[in-house]
Amino acid sequence: MTSFKTRTAAALADPLLKVAVERTAGTAEAKRALAVDAFAGFEDARTRAAAIKDHVIANLDTYLERFEANATAAGATVHWARTADEACAIVVDLCRRAGARTVARSKSMLGEEIGLPHALAEAGIRRIETDLAEHIIQLADERPSHIIWPAMHKTREQVSALFTQHHRDPHVEETVAAMAESARRELRSGMLGADVGISGANFLVADTGAICTVTNEGNAELSLVPPRMHIVTAGIEKIVPSMAHATHMLRLLSRSATGAAMSQYTTFYAGPRRAGDRDGPEEMHIVLVDNGRSRMRDEGLAEMLRCIRCGACMNHCVVFRQIGGHAYGSTYPGPMGAVLTPALDGLKGNQDLASACTLNGKCQEVCPVKIPLPTLLRGWRERSWREGLEPVSVRRGIAAWAWVARRPALYRLAVGGALRAMRLAAGAGGWARRLPLAGGWTDHRDFPKPAAKSFMDRYGAGER
């Protein structure tokens, strides 16, 4: 895979990307601000949400067992997967048992995380992505660039071109309505004819054994009810104790994600079709996936397991807003991704993610479950330093600076010397357009010429 810097450079060089990201994230930012202002007691709701998740994460075994018992009682079958591969194997196996040739899939970040699209393709199973954005990136053969809007990196014009090229009965007019209609025609027959429906879950409700999904297109309902089998894949941290807890989280989720008070569709599924039901799948399977989550809990990342995947942190991140999601090179982008990716895929090769952050704290300010993202990112930086993954130049620089900073008298001398050197290199005038060793700075901005004498020297000489 390309390096973070290469991907970043490509992203920064793409003017369309900036337009597309700004349209979506900018709107989301403004709408969230309005929604939060209109929500009396938002702060208390965040505190409570964080407490609910912390309680569940600390008692995960209890709640998972309760969920399994209740889901089973409702007629579903619960499977456990320790790794991504195990999870995919279980899903593929179930599809084969159902004799599935096509599956209708409703958007799920966990599905992306475990590589399910790839596993289904390998097994020769045709996958119909029923979420509009997922459908777009399936046509483009790309990966999601945002956890709420997987295709946020594409402009309307780019989407139109894709539909014209791939749809059997493409739109004639280039309006949003006509494009949506074209997608609807394309997808609906696929949804209705699929053998298996696969979804993720926004919440797993322990005391009823229900799963909850949230969509704005209704595609989950349409793709999960008609097929003979419904398979759910969900991370074990998605659990909440009760329906009341789920609804509390839902109030925060939609407002944080899109600024809407509620999502268009919120559905709770408990078990398959019962005797006398008019519709619903004959079988419901729930695959509970660990894939590093219990390890995160044990290794100081328990707070990250609070995440309800709302995307607010990335929408408000100055870095994400410049480089978009693909630059992060993994399933989860933005601040939450920079914490999660090293936990899921290992730190080596991903150490750039934690340092590509200004630690400005905005992500933590907007996170509905108060995850201390900057602190967790700093934690990865420390581990990266301990494991020697930081560049030698940085290590040497910090070591040299620290050596001097420990010796105040020498430090004074060194500052004096550095100032003389910088002033010499800066040349005439107050601003330097170019400074040796400071190319990273002066490539883009001017550097103010430093003072002739430091504060400490002048103060020491009696100036006040």
Add this chain to the structure above:
Amino acid sequence: METATSNPDMSSRVEKPTVALFVTCLVDAMRPQIGFAALRTLAAAGCEVVVPRAQTCCGQPALNSGDRATAIDLARRTIAALEGYDHVVIPSGSCAATIRVHYPEILHDDPLWSPRAEALAARTWEILAYLDEVRGWRPDAVSLPATATYHDSCSGLRELGVKRQPRRLLGAVAGLSLKPLAGEESCCGFGGTFCVKYPAISNAIVGEKAAAIDATGADLLLAGDLGCLMNMAGKLHREGSPVRAFHTVEILAGMGGGPAIGEEA
């Protein structure tokens, strides 16, 4: 992030407190007049100010680079240099936050140093919050006929709750009018080592910031952290903008008539 609007230790509303000024390495080397402005405003606000000789840098670069051992070492030295005064005052939100928020964190497991870190944290203030909240001071004698716009630097804003204090202080400067800055609470892309490690991303961020500053039509850009100011002023100057940049405390000290950042004395 919890925003602390008032310091836990209000016990020392001393008549004439002895204040240790922590100058910050950036102010020391790049713009000493911020240090002198701090001396003047603190004296005007009725403080006895000392500048402890043993101070160097608070260790923030090491802390943010992940070099915890070095950060801890420099934290201990800084604590030793700054304890024993009524208050410690710093003309930088990010250095003040390092001492107030991060020293207690990184020394948490050290039975000897943890109480000292906590004690120092409780007495440490960002200068604008200190002048406003603790001293209740106003720059009554200062006037500056100009329009200015204010950028809220991230650490001061989110780790220390510095937001209204600078605006209240600047509001008392005769002739100065403040213009709101679109996105005033969003990061300028400096981020300490971030701007040298990822110059291209940093540039893209500060480019937008500079455009927003320009769009206010203000004469002056003010903020409370020299790092952010150098970043924004450097970009503004590269783009040919006429906006001039000062640390807020320079304005409060009546030094707004002098050279701005990047102007020769």
